[in-house]
Amino acid sequence: MDPKAKKIVAEYKKAGARIETKSRVKLKTKEDIALWYTPGVGAASNHLAAHPEDARLMSVKRNSIAVISDGSAVLGLGNIGPYGALPVMEGKALIFREMAGVDAWPIVLDTQDPDRIVETVLAIAPSFGGINLEDIKAPQCFQIEKLLIEKLNIPVMHDDQHGTAIIVLAALINATKVVGKTMKKLRVVISGAGAAGTATAKLLRAAGISDIIVLDRGGALYAGREDMNIDKQELAVITNPRSEVGDLMHVLEGADVFIGLSGPGLLTAEHIGRMAPDSIIFALSNPVPEIMPDEAKKGGAAVIGTGRSDFPNQINNALVFPGIFRGALDKGVTKITEETKLRAAKALAALVLKPTANKIIPDIFDKRVVPAVAKAVR
Amino acid sequence: MDPKAKKIVAEYKKAGARIETKSRVKLKTKEDIALWYTPGVGAASNHLAAHPEDARLMSVKRNSIAVISDGSAVLGLGNIGPYGALPVMEGKALIFREMAGVDAWPIVLDTQDPDRIVETVLAIAPSFGGINLEDIKAPQCFQIEKLLIEKLNIPVMHDDQHGTAIIVLAALINATKVVGKTMKKLRVVISGAGAAGTATAKLLRAAGISDIIVLDRGGALYAGREDMNIDKQELAVITNPRSEVGDLMHVLEGADVFIGLSGPGLLTAEHIGRMAPDSIIFALSNPVPEIMPDEAKKGGAAVIGTGRSDFPNQINNALVFPGIFRGALDKGVTKITEETKLRAAKALAALVLKPTANKIIPDIFDKRVVPAVAKAVR
Numbered sequence: 001m002d003p004k005a006k007k008i009v010a011e012y013k014k015a016g017a018r019i020e021t022k023s024r025v026k027l028k029t030k031e032d033i034a035l036w037y038t039p040g041v042g043a044a045s046n047h048l049a050a051h052p053e054d055a056r057l058m059s060v061k062r063n064s065i066a067v068i069s070d071g072s073a074v075l076g077l078g079n080i081g082p083y084g085a086l087p088v089m090e091g092k093a094l095i096f097r098e099m100a101g102v103d104a105w106p107i108v109l110d111t112q113d114p115d116r117i118v119e120t121v122l123a124i125a126p127s128f129g130g131i132n133l134e135d136i137k138a139p140q141c142f143q144i145e146k147l148l149i150e151k152l153n154i155p156v157m158h159d160d161q162h163g164t165a166i167i168v169l170a171a172l173i174n175a176t177k178v179v180g181k182t183m184k185k186l187r188v189v190i191s192g193a194g195a196a197g198t199a200t201a202k203l204l205r206a207a208g209i210s211d212i213i214v215l216d217r218g219g220a221l222y223a224g225r226e227d228m229n230i231d232k233q234e235l236a237v238i239t240n241p242r243s244e245v246g247d248l249m250h251v252l253e254g255a256d257v258f259i260g261l262s263g264p265g266l267l268t269a270e271h272i273g274r275m276a277p278d279s280i281i282f283a284l285s286n287p288v289p290e291i292m293p294d295e296a297k298k299g300g301a302a303v304i305g306t307g308r309s310d311f312p313n314q315i316n317n318a319l320v321f322p323g324i325f326r327g328a329l330d331k332g333v334t335k336i337t338e339e340t341k342l343r344a345a346k347a348l349a350a351l352v353l354k355p356t357a358n359k360i361i362p363d364i365f366d367k368r369v370v371p372a373v374a375k376a377v378r
Numbered sequence: 379m380d381p382k383a384k385k386i387v388a389e390y391k392k393a394g395a396r397i398e399t400k401s402r403v404k405l406k407t408k409e410d411i412a413l414w415y416t417p418g419v420g421a422a423s424n425h426l427a428a429h430p431e432d433a434r435l436m437s438v439k440r441n442s443i444a445v446i447s448d449g450s451a452v453l454g455l456g457n458i459g460p461y462g463a464l465p466v467m468e469g470k471a472l473i474f475r476e477m478a479g480v481d482a483w484p485i486v487l488d489t490q491d492p493d494r495i496v497e498t499v500l501a502i503a504p505s506f507g508g509i510n511l512e513d514i515k516a517p518q519c520f521q522i523e524k525l526l527i528e529k530l531n532i533p534v535m536h537d538d539q540h541g542t543a544i545i546v547l548a549a550l551i552n553a554t555k556v557v558g559k560t561m562k563k564l565r566v567v568i569s570g571a572g573a574a575g576t577a578t579a580k581l582l583r584a585a586g587i588s589d590i591i592v593l594d595r596g597g598a599l600y601a602g603r604e605d606m607n608i609d610k611q612e613l614a615v616i617t618n619p620r621s622e623v624g625d626l627m628h629v630l631e632g633a634d635v636f637i638g639l640s641g642p643g644l645l646t647a648e649h650i651g652r653m654a655p656d657s658i659i660f661a662l663s664n665p666v667p668e669i670m671p672d673e674a675k676k677g678g679a680a681v682i683g684t685g686r687s688d689f690p691n692q693i694n695n696a697l698v699f700p701g702i703f704r705g706a707l708d709k710g711v712t713k714i715t716e717e718t719k720l721r722a723a724k725a726l727a728a729l730v731l732k733p734t735a736n737k738i739i740p741d742i743f744d745k746r747v748v749p750a751v752a753k754a755v756r
Contacts, residue, residue, distance in 0.1 A: 001421075001424075001425070004421070005421035005424065005425070006421075008413065008418045008421040008422060009421055009422060009425045009436070011413060011418075012422045012425075012436040012437075013432075013435050013436045015402060015403050015436070016402070016435070016436065016440050016441070017402055017436075017437055017438045017439075017440050017441060017442075017481070018401065018402055018403050018414055018438075019399050019400065019401060019402060019438060019481075020399070020400050020402050020438075020441065020481045021397050021398070021399060021400065021471065021474075021475045021481040021482065021483070022397065022398050022399065022400035022475070023396065023397060023472055023475050023476055024393060024394070024395055024396055024397060024398050025393050025396050025472070027472060027473075027476040028743075030687050030742075033687060033696075033742060034687050035386065035389060036396055036469060036472060037469045037470075037472065037473055037696065038453075038469070038664065038685070038687075038694065038696075039454075039664060039665045039686070039687075040386045040389075041465045041466050041469045042453075042454055042455060042665065043379075043382070043383035043384075043386040043387055044386060044387060044390045044465035045452055045455055045458060045462045045463065045464075045465045045466055046379075046383065046455060046458070046462070047379070047383070047387045047390075048461040048462050048464060048465060049455070049458035049459060049461060049462030052459075052461035052462075054391075055461050055464055057391050057394070058387070058390040058391045058393070058394065058395075058465075059390075059395055059464045059465060059468055059484075060395045060396075060397060060398075060464075060468055060471075060483075060484055061395075061464065062394050062395050063394070063395060063398065064395075071427075074423055075416075075420075076417075076420055077420060077423055077424060077427070080423060080424070080427035081427060081430075082504040082505070083426040083427060083430035083433050083504060084423045084424070084426050084427030084430075085423065086423075086426060086433055086437045086438075086439065086504070086505060087419045087422035087423045087426060087436075087437060088419050088423055089505070090437055090438055091414060091415045091416070091419045092415075093399065093438075094401055094403065094405060094414060094415065095405075095415055096399075097399050097400070097401050098401055098405040103395070103397075103398045103399040104399065105399065105438075105483050105505075106437075106438055106505050107502050107505050108504045108505045109501050109502065109504070110500060110501050110502075110503060110504050111501050116497065116501060117501075119494065119497065119498070120497070120498050120501040120502060122488060123487050123488050123489050123494060123495075123498040124485050124487065124488075124498060124502060125488060126460040126461060126464070126486045126487070126488050127460070127464060127467070127483075127484050127485050127486045286416065286417065287417045287420065307416070308417070309408050309411060309412050309416075309417075316416065318411075318415065318416075364408075364411060365406075
């Protein structure tokens with residue numbers, strides 16, 4: 001292990017855990033026990049048995065989110081299983097607590113079978129106010145999320161899909177202003193047809209962008225291409241209007257925007273050079289982007305975003321998920337709609353009053369972020 | 379709803395929830411984010427993917443217990459489902475936090491199918507350091523607990539069974555001292571062949587008491603009685619050495635101890651009058667005991683315990699479960715054995731230096747309780 005990673009692991013061991021539970025009531029006297037435990041709890045139980053809807057008012061369900069992963073597609077690390085995924089889920093629970101006052105609990109699953117994942121989440125749902133799915137591989141994630149949204153009356157969001165799509169759209173709105181182009185006329189190339197790439201393509205379409213080409217390892221998705229699963233077939237039908245065939249180098253010709261949601265080092269300055277002038281590059285592979293910002297600039301990129309904190313424009317869904325669930329919990333919203341996602345992206349973009357090449361999205365510590373996103377949920 | 383229950387519900391609504399999450403690390407700067415979220419979390423994830431056993435050292439698994447119920451047998455309320463059970467599970471999470479510094483999270487299940495319960499708990503187990511099953515009806519609870527203990531490498535305990543059995547044994551050890559009798563010679567009658575009655579009978583046997591008769595609604599269990607499920611058949615074989623047949627009034631003749639784990643108001647002074655002199659009465663049905671203490675005294679009872687806080691000798695498993703899991707988490711103990719339960723009961727009893735008729739078990743706020751029980755786990 002490299003020394004930096006070793007040091008981080010040592011810090012995690014020193015911390016023990018990053019979140020814990022805390023009492024919200026006092027438990028110091030026999031009277032406290034009688035009220036908050038036995039026998040008082042019997043009255044609360046009786047009430048909720050008759051009025052389950054009041055669980056939102058008088059139990060942890062009021063403010064709690066399960067952050068759930070099977071560890072099949074951990075960002076940048078791949079299929080590393082539940083224990084590998086646990087630190088990420090716990091980190092999200094920490095972000096939920098610190099940024100939005102949400103009680104999130106990490107739950108990693110000892111199964112990667114989509115049916116068992118759905119059954120498990122359905123079974124544990126009553127105690128939670130929402131379900132944040134995370135780091136579940138495509139295409140399984142699509143069906144899992146769809147079934148859970150259908151069957152549950154609490155909000156369910158696969159953050160790799162929609163958190164990413166929302167923050168990318170927010171960043172794109174402002175980057176487009178910086179280069180003086182028009183959103184609806186943009187030509188967009190998305191590298192990566194996984195969870196994030198698919199959801200981003202769909203949300204950009206919902207935002208009015210019609211010229212989007214999505215690529216997987218086999219090149220551009222186009223209607224009729226063989227070797228595509230059902231989700232890619234559907235995506236191919238609603239994208240790639242000119243039915244372009246070919247690799248990244250080919251489809252980038254004349255494109256205004258590159259969005260990398262795939263893997264490290266796919267792009268060179270030469271790729272960027274083929275794009276239209278004032279190109280926008282979001283190289284979101286983490287920790288190593290599809291192209292480093294210096295190299296992208298060399299190719300002529302006008303606005304560059306990455307997933308990293310050590311470059312300008314960190315495009316991070318930590319700006320999104322706390323506010324989405326904060327809003328849903330506060331308002332009892334049970335479905336996160338496409339309209340909500342569009343409003344959230346616009347609200348995030350609007351927080352940057354004068355976008356520049358180095359400032360297209362708000363800072364993660366900007367106190368306006370969570371309220372603005374939460375307000376978009378309705 | 380009676381005014382008192384109404385007032386309690388209002389208090390619960392005012393509190394919103396009784397537990398929440400709390401950060402254990404600081405998240406104030408970009409450096410904090412880089413360490414505790416992205417990209418730092420990648421090193422922790424990589425490490426745990428290779429060394430899942432270290433989840434006990436550097437994640438919530440270190441100190442967390444899932445408090446799980448299907449709401450099929452909520453104490454005193456019956457089968458009231460997951461939302462009815464939620465306040466009890468949340469109350470236990472509160473007790474875990476306050477008494478033993480354990481991070482417990484309530485999880486109520488939208489299923490009462492034993493196979494689905496087992497599958498669900500197996501699936502979510504990786505994020506937890508232990509599983510506290512609660513308020514699951516008999517006989518399903520026996521098989522569910524057995525399978526989970528077999529298949530998981532974290533401690534699993536159905537508290538209605540073993541928490542109750544341990545505290546009853548602890549109380550009985552001291553009550554026996556008060557009346558000057560000998561444990562092994564006691565004649566014990568247990569009313570209730572559910573989760574608590576069954577586990578209590580087994581633990582008392584393990585403690586050396588051989589003369590135990592267990593009754594269900596159909597009267598005494600005896601080997602060969604028809605109308606008994608497999609669990610009761612097994613229990614009948616190891617109890618009732620004289621093969622007594624009959625009802626409570628009959629089997630109480632000459633008994634030293636009555637343990638009520640059944641329902642309110644089953645016993646009268648007349649029942650007690652048939653027992654041996656200096657009888658011990660644990661009337662644990664809650665909130666209404668099998669017999670009220672005054673009535674039991676009238677019948678000649680020498681030591682009386684109930685589940686209530688408004689009488690002496692509150693026999694409450696809140697004295698047990700926090701310490702059992704505190705000990706298991708601290709020592710990495712993965713099975714709660716019969717030996718552990720015996721040691722825990724003896725340790726609890728030993729905390730009362732001079733037992734009297736009104737003081738056979740320690741107070742719930744006695745700071746020695748959790749360490750003493752935890753020490754018994756090894």
